[in-house]
Amino acid sequence: MSNINEVLMYFGEKLKRNIHTCIPCEVVAVNNDRVDVVPIYKNMKIGTTKNIRMETGEYIRVDDYDCPALLNCPVCMLVNSVAKITIPISVGDQGLLVISEKDIRNWKEAKGKILASARKFDMNDGFFIPFINQSITGLSTDSIVIDYKGTKIEVTETKIEVTGDIEITGDLKVTGALQVTGEATIGSIPFSTHKHAYISPSGPAVTGVPQP
Numbered sequence: 314m315s316n317i318n319e320v321l322m323y324f325g326e327k328l329k330r331n332i333h334t335c336i337p338c339e340v341v342a343v344n345n346d347r348v349d350v351v352p353i354y355k356n357m358k359i360g361t362t363k364n365i366r367m368e369t370g371e372y373i374r375v376d377d378y379d380c381p382a383l384l385n386c387p388v389c390m391l392v393n394s395v396a397k398i399t400i401p402i403s404v405g406d407q408g409l410l411v412i413s414e415k416d417i418r419n420w421k422e423a424k425g426k427i428l429a430s431a432r433k434f435d436m437n438d439g440f441f442i443p444f445i446n447q448s449i450t451g452l453s454t455d456s457i458v459i460d461y462k463g464t465k466i467e468v469t470e471t472k473i474e475v476t477g478d479i480e481i482t483g484d485l486k487v488t489g490a491l492q493v494t495g496e497a498t499i500g501s502i503p504f505s506t507h508k509h510a511y512i513s514p515s516g517p518a519v520t521g522v523p524q525p
Contacts, residue, residue, distance in 0.1 A: 332434045333412040338383070338441065340406045346388055348402060348441050350410055352380040386410060386441045387421060402443060410439040 338350035389411075391398040416430035417438045432438070457468040464477035497504040509520045 333436045333439075334434065335412065336410045336436070336439070337446070338408060338410045340402060340404055340408070340441075341382055343402050343404060344385065347385045348388055349382050349384045350386055350408075350439075350441055351382050352410070352436075353407065354380070380436075383410065383436055383439060385421065386439050389440050389442045400443060406443060407446065408444040409442045410436070411442060412436060413438040413440070 336352045337354065339353050340348045341351050342349035388402060390400065412434055414433055415427050415438070416432040416435065417427055418430075419428045420426070453467070455469065459466045465475070467474045467476075504523065506522050508522060511518055511520065
């Protein structure tokens with residue numbers, strides 16, 4: 314290096330390369346509520362392969378290399394001690410790895426306090442946020458939509474619309490009218506064809522089917 318500017322530029326670049334904040338990643342393994350991810354970009358180090366232009370306008374020579382996998386990253390979802398909203402995570406999903414300012418190794422494993430450590434902005438101290446970087450088709454501007462492979466719940470100002478089958482474990486209480494299009498089965502008895510036995514003046518008889 315020929316002058317002090319090059320020396321300072323070299324150490325400045327070295328320092329910045331070790332400060333990580335937010336990285337696009339791809340999931341390569343799923344371990345319950347943790348994932349292993351790989352950054353989806355090439356990293357650089359001082360080398361000989363190609364020139365890149367610095368913010369100062371000067372050029373330095375660098376080499377590209379693939380980033381290693383980052384293991385056991387917590388997945389960020391809406392979860393607390395009494396409630397949760399989760400989504401399935403699969404290998405190949407992409408998202409953002411948000412890097413903690415502090416060393417969170419002890420907190421991740423034992424849910425304990427974050428220990429004093431010289432490690433800062435390290436790629437191993439990341440939280441994965443599932444996110445897809447593409448246009449979302451059918452995006453609603455006036456409702457909340459939960460959609461999983463075509464089964465959908467849409468909440469508007471006045472009603473909730475559900476597309477798909479519904480199974481309820483527990484009691485169902487309705488205040489207001491209930492309209493059914495199709496067959497209603499109560500126990501094992503289809504309502505639309507159900508008949509009642511009764512005693513008529515001429516002896517035992519059976520009613521007709523329900524009439525509108």
